[in-house]
Amino acid sequence: MTDHQRQKIHPMDVEARPHPRTHLVPPGSSISEKGIPVPPPLLHQHAMPTISSSQPKRSCFCRCICCTLTLLFLLLIILAASAGALYLIFKPKLPNYSVDTLRITDLRLNLDLSLYAKFDVKITATNPNKKIGIYYEKGGKLSVLYTNTKLCEGSLPEFYQGHQNKTVLNVPLTGQVQSGRTLMSALQQQQQTGRIPLDLNIHAPVAIKLGRLKLKKVKVLGQCQLVVDSLSSNNLVSIKASNCNFKMKV
Structure with missing residues (x-):
């Protein structure tokens, strides 16, 4: 071999020449069985x-x-x-009531055996407040009951009661009870003992006056437990015992 031929022959760089089956693999990729690079899986982007x-x-x-x-x-x-x-400032107190006298005007059985009752009641209404006036409005009631049976009822008058005032009220009460024969018999038996229990109920709608200001209407509810000696007609009954309680309802 001549020198000229030797000069044309160059050593072959085996390492520099890529293998025919070799491909450039991007970072993070893998190679399949056929030697083909597989791109990395796309990362799921978190939704904003x-x-x-x-x-x-x-x-x-x-x-x-x-x-x-x-x-x-x-x-x-x-x-x-x-x-x-x-x-x-005003130190409010409830009004109170006392039963002064009770007179039986009429108490008898009618032909239909209903019981007719007529009472006259004198009560004293007291306003103990120094700076509060009381308006007694329409619709006030006073009633007398025996063993939870209403014998008679009457209306309280409308009036204004000033500071620390006492007002005497005469209230006539009338009523009629059906099937009164049994009730009349019970009253006569009770009268023989000389102690007849009666309940006197007070229902008084009132309005409070503070200075020149008239407030909303409220209700004064009272109950007096009485013990009388007799229920004879046209007779002034002797009240042997009296116990009264009062409350206010808005």
Whole structure:
């Protein structure tokens, strides 16, 4: 071999020449059985959180509820403080009543065996308050009962009662009870003992006057447990015992 031929022959760079079956593999890829690079699996992109339009509405609603509750709480505090101040200034007391006399005008059986009763009751209504007036409104009632059976009833008059005032009221009561024969017999037997228990109930709708201010109407409810000696007609009954209790209902 001549020198010229030797100069044309170059050593072959085996390492630099790629294998015919070899391919460039990107980072993170794998190679299949056929030697073909397989691209890496795509990473699932996390969805960006979407701000819902309902969140601002919910937040606004919560703020409104909180403001409303706060205002109601403050209003209750103001009302309680005002009521406490009025109580300390006026020192309200319930009116009370006493039964002075009870007269049986009529008590008899009718032809239909109903029991007819007519009483005259004198009571004293007392307003113990120094700074509070009382308006007795329409609809006041006074009734007499025997063993939870109403014998007769009458209306209380409408009037205004001033501070620390006592007012005497004469109230006529009338009533009629069906099947009165049994009741009349029980009353006659009780009369022989000289102690007849009666209940006198008071239902008085009143309005309170504080200074020049007339407040909302309330109800004064009272019950007097009486023990009398007789129920004879046209007779002034002797009241042997009297126990009265009163309460106010809004």
